[in-house]
Amino acid sequence: MSNRKSSPKKKQRVTINDVARAAGVSNATVSRVLSEYEFVKESTRNRVMEAVERLGYVPNLQARSLASGHSQIIGLLVPNLDNSYIGTITQGIDQELAHSNYDVMLYTSHRHPGKESYYVDAFANGLTEGLLLIAPLVPAAYLDTLRAQNIPYILIDQADAAESSNVVEATNWQGAYEATRYLCELGHTRIAFITGWLGVQSAIDRLEGYKAALTDGAIPIREELVIQGDYQQQTGYEITQKLLQSVDPPPTAIFASNDLSAFGAMDAAREAGLAIPDDLSILGFDDIPQASFVYPKLTTVRQPLELMGQVAVKMLLEQIEDRSLPPQRVALATQLVIRDSCRRIDPTE
Amino acid sequence: MSNRKSSPKKKQRVTINDVARAAGVSNATVSRVLSEYEFVKESTRNRVMEAVERLGYVPNLQARSLASGHSQIIGLLVPNLDNSYIGTITQGIDQELAHSNYDVMLYTSHRHPGKESYYVDAFANGLTEGLLLIAPLVPAAYLDTLRAQNIPYILIDQADAAESSNVVEATNWQGAYEATRYLCELGHTRIAFITGWLGVQSAIDRLEGYKAALTDGAIPIREELVIQGDYQQQTGYEITQKLLQSVDPPPTAIFASNDLSAFGAMDAAREAGLAIPDDLSILGFDDIPQASFVYPKLTTVRQPLELMGQVAVKMLLEQIEDRSLPPQRVALATQLVIRDSCRRIDPTE
DNA sequence: GCGTTTTTTGCAAGCGCTTACAATAGCGAT
DNA sequence: ATCGCTATTGTAAGCGCTTGCAAAAAACGC
Numbered sequence: 001m002s003n004r005k006s007s008p009k010k011k012q013r014v015t016i017n018d019v020a021r022a023a024g025v026s027n028a029t030v031s032r033v034l035s036e037y038e039f040v041k042e043s044t045r046n047r048v049m050e051a052v053e054r055l056g057y058v059p060n061l062q063a064r065s066l067a068s069g070h071s072q073i074i075g076l077l078v079p080n081l082d083n084s085y086i087g088t089i090t091q092g093i094d095q096e097l098a099h100s101n102y103d104v105m106l107y108t109s110h111r112h113p114g115k116e117s118y119y120v121d122a123f124a125n126g127l128t129e130g131l132l133l134i135a136p137l138v139p140a141a142y143l144d145t146l147r148a149q150n151i152p153y154i155l156i157d158q159a160d161a162a163e164s165s166n167v168v169e170a171t172n173w174q175g176a177y178e179a180t181r182y183l184c185e186l187g188h189t190r191i192a193f194i195t196g197w198l199g200v201q202s203a204i205d206r207l208e209g210y211k212a213a214l215t216d217g218a219i220p221i222r223e224e225l226v227i228q229g230d231y232q233q234q235t236g237y238e239i240t241q242k243l244l245q246s247v248d249p250p251p252t253a254i255f256a257s258n259d260l261s262a263f264g265a266m267d268a269a270r271e272a273g274l275a276i277p278d279d280l281s282i283l284g285f286d287d288i289p290q291a292s293f294v295y296p297k298l299t300t301v302r303q304p305l306e307l308m309g310q311v312a313v314k315m316l317l318e319q320i321e322d323r324s325l326p327p328q329r330v331a332l333a334t335q336l337v338i339r340d341s342c343r344r345i346d347p348t349e
Numbered sequence: 350m351s352n353r354k355s356s357p358k359k360k361q362r363v364t365i366n367d368v369a370r371a372a373g374v375s376n377a378t379v380s381r382v383l384s385e386y387e388f389v390k391e392s393t394r395n396r397v398m399e400a401v402e403r404l405g406y407v408p409n410l411q412a413r414s415l416a417s418g419h420s421q422i423i424g425l426l427v428p429n430l431d432n433s434y435i436g437t438i439t440q441g442i443d444q445e446l447a448h449s450n451y452d453v454m455l456y457t458s459h460r461h462p463g464k465e466s467y468y469v470d471a472f473a474n475g476l477t478e479g480l481l482l483i484a485p486l487v488p489a490a491y492l493d494t495l496r497a498q499n500i501p502y503i504l505i506d507q508a509d510a511a512e513s514s515n516v517v518e519a520t521n522w523q524g525a526y527e528a529t530r531y532l533c534e535l536g537h538t539r540i541a542f543i544t545g546w547l548g549v550q551s552a553i554d555r556l557e558g559y560k561a562a563l564t565d566g567a568i569p570i571r572e573e574l575v576i577q578g579d580y581q582q583q584t585g586y587e588i589t590q591k592l593l594q595s596v597d598p599p600p601t602a603i604f605a606s607n608d609l610s611a612f613g614a615m616d617a618a619r620e621a622g623l624a625i626p627d628d629l630s631i632l633g634f635d636d637i638p639q640a641s642f643v644y645p646k647l648t649t650v651r652q653p654l655e656l657m658g659q660v661a662v663k664m665l666l667e668q669i670e671d672r673s674l675p676p677q678r679v680a681l682a683t684q685l686v687i688r689d690s691c692r693r694i695d696p697t698e
Numbered sequence: 699g700c701g702t703t704t705t706t707t708g709c710a711a712g713c714g715c716t717t718a719c720a721a722t723a724g725c726g727a728t
Numbered sequence: 729a730t731c732g733c734t735a736t737t738g739t740a741a742g743c744g745c746t747t748g749c750a751a752a753a754a755a756c757g758c
Contacts, residue, residue: 013475058474058475059474060415060474060475061411061474061475061476062410062411062412062414062415062420062475062476063411063415065411066409066411066412066415071411073454076455080436080440081430081435081436081439081440082433082436082437082440082637082638083433083436084431084432084433086430086436087429087430087431087432087435087436088431090430090457091429091430091431091457094457103454103456103476104454104455105422105452105453105454105455106425106453106454106455107452108439108440108443125407125408125409125410126362126407126409126410126411127410127411127452233638233639233642234642237642263639263642263643264642266644267642267643267644270644271644288431289431289582290582290612290639293582293583293586293612293613293616294612294616294643295615295616295619295620
């Protein structure tokens, strides 16, 4: 404390100029070496690299992006992170991004609508070059902002009614349709459906797929068997409890709009003393990692979550490259994964 | 395409100078208004704010941080995101951060050791002002880098052997000890233990707690009942399968080092035809949301995951404020949450 | 009304890096 | 040796914002 002069408080960051001086070149040359500019003499390049190495120089990202206009950062807006659904998509995103030199800025909206648009405003400050929105609430308001600012963005697993966004989703309708048909073919006629949170298009599509399949199977749609859920395990549990008590005759199968809800349904069924699949068949949607570890292993509709993340990144990077690209929509194929939670039902039952 | 002159390709970003001009002041004044500098005349402030509003001005973050030296960004390094353990901690982090004006940069290491240190190098470029490391692999190498660069960082749920880091963890030893004692008190003497990934301290602490409790309960530690796992559900499943086949007499209880492993154990047990808790008691660690939704509800040791995230953020922000603060270690209390997966065992069995 | 203070502003110098544009160097051809 | 090119490097003007310093205004004291 006595002589503060002797302790230089300055953060002695190594800058490009230090490197330039050390290598006996101008900072422009250092910059060129670092950005792999082609016309740099071999010997100069080596000299610079040696200096970089020796001084432990690391470029300052903000300076770089201020000067170049590119931040090499993309934003990722997620509703929350406490389930593996989002996590798996993120895994795919991250994986794809690993090949590029983009970093990701994470924003979570905790399903608080107000916050999402707040964040999107924040994105507009130019920090991020593009945006990945996983199952966003899409109150249109902020998509307008995004478009106005001409910021590339991709909607993952949530179509935009306006049709003017880039979206990566799964074939939700078909997935639900096939799954329901499967249940029909197994002999089920009383098939309950736990919807997802109907604020998102994917949930609606799944519901429609379910209905269409019943109709095609000449099974009347009974409204008391279609219950509105919200993709949460707890809700699936509660709904199923109620369902099993109040509907008579009870359903012989429950198709849940996502695996988490299906897990909830399994728990409720077991608690009610029903064996799965003997007394009740259960079918999920997503195929998160857990689906194959629960007992019995869950039959479910696989969404290629990781792939969705990867594809979204690819699309986003393309859009960043060329802002004039027209909006694309990609629907990746779902696939029915038959495991142990559904069984053929005897028509006489 | 014909006359490209008419289309100004320039990204017409609104800058602080535009606002200054519009409000008839200098950019310095605008900057002061925006940073809530106290000595600005009320009328000027209003004029500026009005201009900001009207032009839809949003400050450029990189310019701001280049000039000020503060990026207001913290880095978050996670091993992966596909389980709710990390997600829940992140939730806490995010929640606490919402009160501040920091954003978070996300890095995932996918448990690939090489990558972690790669990232940490990247952090050194000054983009982030501090780092939160969730259950990192800690190959010491990059902690050295961090310390050398004097970048504040907090280790979450992973102590640093060197004792010189800030860490937020749970009372792992005590948690495991209490849980094991509980099992003993229930009459169990053949208690198997599925360890976590022993590369992290927390896993070791839990193992030690388990051993200590057995010793205190005068129960000999049988090595064949202690199996090395890695915190994954699948591994828990496989281990339990083997355990049930090969050990004779079989354990009457299994204590898994985390809930995921416990879920795996439950599945394996059920598959082997054992009822839980009647034929086998199972106890977990973490208390992730799912723990109370599986059937039977899992008895487990709660780690205050969200709180850990929040505390970590608080500590980090303090460290950023004042770099000279000495390293702190906080161990948050765990708590045994008794639910339905363990039962008292008849001594005559 | 004048010298002092205290507020409010503007000026201008960067922050560390990129990138036209210009200058220099190197080289074979003439 | 000179010219014409091309390869290589340097110069310098920013990118958009913050901030120390100083000037200008307003407020105060007598």
